Each structure stands twice: as C-alpha cells, then as structure tokens.
Amino acid sequence: MAKKLPKRSEDYSKWYNELVVRAGLAENSGVRGMMVIKPYGYAIWEKMQAQLDKMFKETGHQNAYFPLLIPMSYFAKEAQHVEGFAKEAAVVTHYRLRTTADGKGIEVDPAAKLEEPLIIRPTSETIIWDTYRRWIQSYRDLPVLVNQWANVMRWEMRTRLFLRTAEFLWQEGHTAHETKDEAVREAEQMIDVYAEFARDYMAMPVIRGVKTPTERFAGAEETYTIEALMQDGKALQSGTSHFLGQNFAKAFDVKYLSREGKLEYVWATSWGVSTRLMGALVMTHSDDNGLVLPPKLAPIQVVIIPIFRKAEQLEQISAKAREIMDKLRAKGISVKYDDSDNYKPGWKFNEYELKGVPVRIAIGPRDLENGTVEVARRDTLEKFVIPSEGIDLYVENLLDKIQNNLYERALAYRNEHITSVDSFEEFKDVLENKGGFVLAHWDGTAETEAKIKELTKATIRCIPLDFDTSEEGKDILTGKPSKRRVLFAKAY
C-alpha cells in the first residue's frame, strides 16, 4: 500500500470508492456503469451467497433459472410494474453482426432485427409468472417456493461500485400461494431471514419495516424492507420482500383449482438482496485504514506474518507458523501465511489492514525464544503478546469476540443516530448536522412525503415494525394529525 486512503471525515464518498478498488473488491470496467467484481470481493460475495442459500433452503425454497431476456410486451401486462421498471432498461433489438463493407470491422446487421425487442431483465416477475401459468393448475401444485441467483440490469446514469451499477448480481425469490395469509407470512418470513443474515453474518443492525405506497415495489401491495445506517449518517435499503397480492397472477392469468373446486387467482411474493450488500458491509464497519470484515464473511480470517532478518530465522519461524496454521485449520479457520520476500512486514501489516483481515499474527525471533506470538485485532487495532501454546483456542474466541464487537459497535452507532423530532426545523437540523434516522410524525399523504423529500432530500425509509411508534401527533410539515411516527433519513 503506497499511499493512505482519504479520511472518512474529509471525503466519505472518495474514501469509499478508493477503498473498494484498493482492497481488491471491485473496479469499474471498460463498459459504462458496469463493474468487475475482483476475486477478493467475489470471495466475500460467495460467503454471503452460501449462507443465504442455506437459509433459503432451510425455509423450503429451491433454486431455478429463468431467461435473461424478456419480451417487451410482458412488461406492459402489469400496469404499475411497467411504470416502475421497464423504462431505463437495456434493449436487445438485433441478433446478428456482419462484416463492414470494407472488410475491416463489424457492424449491426440491419436485416437481423427482432420482431419484438427483448429487455435484459431488470427483475424477473414477468417472465416467471408467465412460466408459473404452466406450472400451476391445482392447489396441489402450491406453494411454489423458488429462488433464482442471477444478474440483472437497470440502466443507471450515476453509478457507484456495488451501491448502484447498471448490472448487478442478486437473488430473487418468487413464490406462489393458495391464500393471502400464506403469502403475507412468506413475505414476512423472508424479511426476517434477511434481518437475521444482516445481524448474525454481516454484523449489521437493521430496522425492519414496511414502505409507504410511494416507496413500494412497482406491482406490490406491501413492501417489507430492512434499513441499515451507514457511517456517514445515510440509510441504505439492504433487502426487500414484497407481498404482490394477485397482481401478477391476474396479469399473467395464473389460476388454480382450489380445495373447494373453484378457479382462483394465485397469491404471490417476491424478495431479493443484491451485491449492494457488499457496499453496506464496507460502509458499516470499515475505517480510515481500510476494510474491516466480520470474521464470518472474511475470505481470510487470520494472516500470519514472519518478522525476520536472516534466512535461518525464517526457517524456524515458518515451522512455527505451519504448526499454528494446522491447528487453526483444524478448527475450520481460514488462514494465510505470507512469507513473501518482496515486501517488508510493515508493508504487509498495512496491506492486510486494508483488506480487513480480522486477526493478524506476527512471529519474530524473540517470540520463538519466549514461546509467544503477537496478535492484532483489526476491529480495535489492539495488539497482544500471548503464549503460542493454545493459540488456536485463543483465536477462535477472538474471532467470535470481533464478530460480536462489530455488531455491538454498529448497533451503538445506529441507536445514537435515531432521533425523535417534533418540528420541521428540528427535522432539518438533525438531517443537516447529526444525520441518521429521524422519527417524525407524518400525515400519511404522498403529497407531504414528496414535499419533505423535495425540501430535505430525506425519504420515509419505513414504518418500523421492530418498535412501536404509534402515538398521537402532528405532521412535522403540515401540522395535520398523525397516529404514528415514521422513519425518515437521507438514503443511498
């Protein structure tokens, strides 16, 4: 690591962008708005995927795969959906290229124009419900509990690595049910799964809630969300789960023969999280030295670095390091030994700090004499000299401690940044000077919601489900009566 990262306090946005690139998570590609997810970043995403996939399967879901391209006409079938989704999309209009007349280049072959343009999926409700029509005839075919891991594309003009890119990776669950109740329970179950994943694996506290009609998914009757708070005081929507009612069943004519022998429309949900979680992970824990990764998602949990002058010392240290590695690996801990000779230990310390490796073990000649090692925690940057005997148990416990500490630290920050306000002046002041979530009264109209957004850039992140905000009060802007506070914030 040649130069230092920008400081968060000086330029948060620049800090984030440089960190993502320099830690080896992702970079911009030669194609506008599309990123390359680099091996180190992808390794974290794989860990997220593996855990989420396990949780989906434990709740009865199976994976499947649906086409990347969706005929344009499908989007027109669900009225709200087309408004929300089909507009900023990548459109395939031709299926062949040809050599140019001069024989030197290639060009689109005008003769190979598709009769109907195809859209690269921005989300797959339409193609999936077109498929479910064939899969579902009777109540015996229900529920359908299917998830897809896929790439999707939304033509974003202003992009940021992980947070907003034209192409991103995600999973999208699409389920079909006999009854409204069952579908609502499914949508709620999946937002709970996301909240549990965020808490227990990402060490990221989230607030569960429902979106206002304005902020709902296009085509949903209810959108559940988990909202996290980043270190700059902005909220980040980290996962959503939608109760879709019978909207898509009606649009794609998906009916089933009920237990009572009647033809009924099917009830639906959809739910998803994306590589946006990578951005959330980075911005929840990292510091001015670089990434801070929770041990459960760290591709490398422990790095061992030898400190030596002579080759003979290295040999002895390496023997010790291998002994420690074996013990750690036997406990399922992932460990890397960096004995490369082209960089000095100090450079390596910085490099693995930048990469967020939770625990660093340094071993020098004096450690060998004393039967000790030096252990450094990435989360607190503390160092301890401890006996190398029993190091495996020590590290195992330390990883748990770090995982918990990261959560507690983020939770404390988040809790300090939930502010109740009762006037619009206060509201603006908190947004401006403190940041974070603001609990305020709202009169329940889309007009007021829009006006507040226009005036402050803050949006209603959700009507919280995790704590009771019901209470008589007056809308901070209009003074009209309100029955509960809702959660505002500026957001990514």
Add this chain to the structure above:
Amino acid sequence: MAKKLPKRSEDYSKWYNELVVRAGLAENSGVRGMMVIKPYGYAIWEKMQAQLDKMFKETGHQNAYFPLLIPMSYFAKEAQHVEGFAKEAAVVTHYRLRTTADGKGIEVDPAAKLEEPLIIRPTSETIIWDTYRRWIQSYRDLPVLVNQWANVMRWEMRTRLFLRTAEFLWQEGHTAHETKDEAVREAEQMIDVYAEFARDYMAMPVIRGVKTPTERFAGAEETYTIEALMQDGKALQSGTSHFLGQNFAKAFDVKYLSREGKLEYVWATSWGVSTRLMGALVMTHSDDNGLVLPPKLAPIQVVIIPIFRKAEQLEQISAKAREIMDKLRAKGISVKYDDSDNYKPGWKFNEYELKGVPVRIAIGPRDLENGTVEVARRDTLEKFVIPSEGIDLYVENLLDKIQNNLYERALAYRNEHITSVDSFEEFKDVLENKGGFVLAHWDGTAETEAKIKELTKATIRCIPLDFDTSEEGKDILTGKPSKRRVLFAKAY
C-alpha cells in the same frame, strides 16, 4: 406419470425432449431459444457446480465476475475471434423504453440509442483481457488464475434443451501466465480436471484429445477437448480447454515486466463447461423408463415409499421410515419420504423412476412383520428384499455400486463403439449402421476434413491423447499418406 415416454429405439430425439421436460429438468420458455431450468434440473446443476468449483479451487483458481455486455469494438480486436464469435449474437442498441403516443403500450425510445452497440457476452475473453491489462504489470502479478460462473448468449437458430440454447449457464476460466510452457500445462491440467469430473461424478467416460485447426476455438492455438458418446451413437463435446498463445495479450496489449526486466506479452488459456453437461448426463445413462442419475449428482439419492391400506398401517410404516431416514441422513445420504395420499404406490414407483432416483425403498405391513424392506435399484431395475437392520450400510454400499456400474456400463458401450476402419466404404457403413466413434486415417488437410463432413456429416472429434493412434496409413478418402488415426463421429 400418465403416459409412457417414447422409446429410445423408436425416436431418440423425441425421447430426449420429453424426458427432459417430464422429469422436471427444463422446459422451453416463452422466449425463443431460451430455456427455464426447473428446480429438479437446477439441483443437479448445483451439484455439478459445487464439485467443479471445489476442483477449480483445489487447483489454485479464484472466482470473479465480469460485465455481461461487451462493446462491439472489443470483438474486432482479435481477428479470428470475431469470425468465430461475434456474428450470431444478441445486440443491445438502446437503453430506454417510453410510453407509446396513445398511452397504452411501451416502445423503444429512439432518442436512447447507444453510441456503440453492446453485445451480450458469447464468451468473455475480450472483456476479461481488457481487464487483465489493468491487473498485470510485472511477473509478480502472474499467474492470474480466475474463473467466472455466468450466463452467456449465442443466437442459435435450432435449439434443444441443454444441448443448444441461445442462453446457457457455464463457467469460463481465464488464466494469464509468464511462459508458454506454464500456459500449456494449465490448459492440459484443466482438461484433466474435466475428464476426472466426467468420470468420477457423471460416471461418463470421455476421450481426451486435441482439436484439428478447423475445429479449434476462435483465437486458440490449441484446443483440448473431452468427447463423450451418447446412446444413439453420436458424440458430444463435453468440455474444452484452450491454449490461447499470446493472441489476446497482443489484441488487448497486455504486457508484463519479466524477471529479466523485459516487457513481454502474457500467455493465456481459457476453459469451460456448460449446462450442456446436463444433456450429456441424461443421454449417457437414461432409459425408456426415464432418467438414470449417478448417485453423486442425484438431488434425491433414496426415496422411501409406504405401501398401506389403512391409516393405522401408515403410522407404523412412517415410524419405521423415519428411523431409516435418520440413519441414512447420518451417513450424508439425501432421502425423501413420500407419504402423499393423492397417488398410489405404483404411480409413485413410476414417477421416481422417471426422475432417476438411484435407490427406492418400499415398506409394507408384511415388511414390518418380517423386519424387512424392499430395495430397488434404478440402474438395473432389480429388486431385493433385505433386512431393515443395517439398511444404512447396505444403501451406502449400493449407492457406490450404482455409481460404479453406471460408469462401467457406459464405458463398455463406448468401447464397443470405437471402430477402426481402413476404407471410406467401411467408414460410411459404420457411421450409418453402427454409430459411435470411428478411428480412421486422415491426410491432415482442412480440405479433406471438410469433404468428409460434407459427404457423411461426420467430423473429426479429436486427435486422441488417451491412447496412441500413431501408425503409418492412408487417408480413407484421398489415399494420401497419414501418420496416425484420428477420431471421427457424428456429433451433437
């Protein structure tokens, strides 16, 4: 299962298509040439992925992700590559839709035309080598050993589920090396990995070999292949690994500072297998009753079916079934208990035969009395009544036996269908009446290769590496001298 499958002997192609759909592997979508991979099919693909991914990581590779869309101009940079790949491709020309003038529909917004068309990746060499230019400066950055799991698109006019679809899923490894030798070794290592996977997991014998220049990957200097034989006597190319020389490094200007301090072009490989392996798996083992799955890739390895008349009997049988299930699961065997009451046991027997479940256990009231169960093997359709005591060990061994038997059976069939011929008449006769691989002399020219293809539809599958075919002889068509036999076949 209402009606029987078509017989292989009567209409192999129809048998395949119906089997894939009715076993729940895949189906055509509403989008031309694009398939839906259904949950049962996807579960098999996931098992393939998991094992391959493990083997890739064991050989030092990491995963990453590169953009779906590639600028048209990138394809023009490597002359052979553009000929082979960029032509039948899905082309994105616009990035926005708009509401039609009547407000009722949507249409492509002509104002949102891209300056340069983007191609949906048919393969990713171009975008990846454009990226590697940024990643590689010095020999210390080498080797780069990266793999990507992704969807790709090739605009095929005549499609068949899994075997040839416009969109398919695959993995593509792309590696960069200091030396030619190292790159060649990598390409060879990966074809070995594929051959090992085919043999040990798919129970599918393959012949390793190199492609003739005509059949090489566009941009490769050497293409290694594994060729399998389907039950209808046609070959199926199941995986390829390419030594790309310095072609892509030169096209994308990827140089590194060597150990000697000189700027050199990087050496490259790429290698891939796709959902085509699903088609290969189906066609290698299955029979007129349905799928036959090798235990190592079967989503359900054992199904238990109760045989009963009265509810009281079902209760007792279920208790026994749960006991057996627990024992099997403790051995890591996946087992399903089908006590659904809407179908009779006979229907269920057929259904799980259709789905290729390797082992079926039936338990009836008499079994309870006698302390037995009935075990049926999917591969041989044999049934055995055996003591329920020790059933877990029995099934564990049986699954191994089935895995081995499937391989041995496929190997025997394959070996019976490698025929050496010395005249063109014989060549045509074998292709026409026996099928399979034909070992014949070839004069080494592209002209003869093309002529033979034109006359017989047979192509040179490979110059085998698994056995020595060198021997003086005469080309079967031209009579010109030849130094070794090559492997011909009609192919998918």
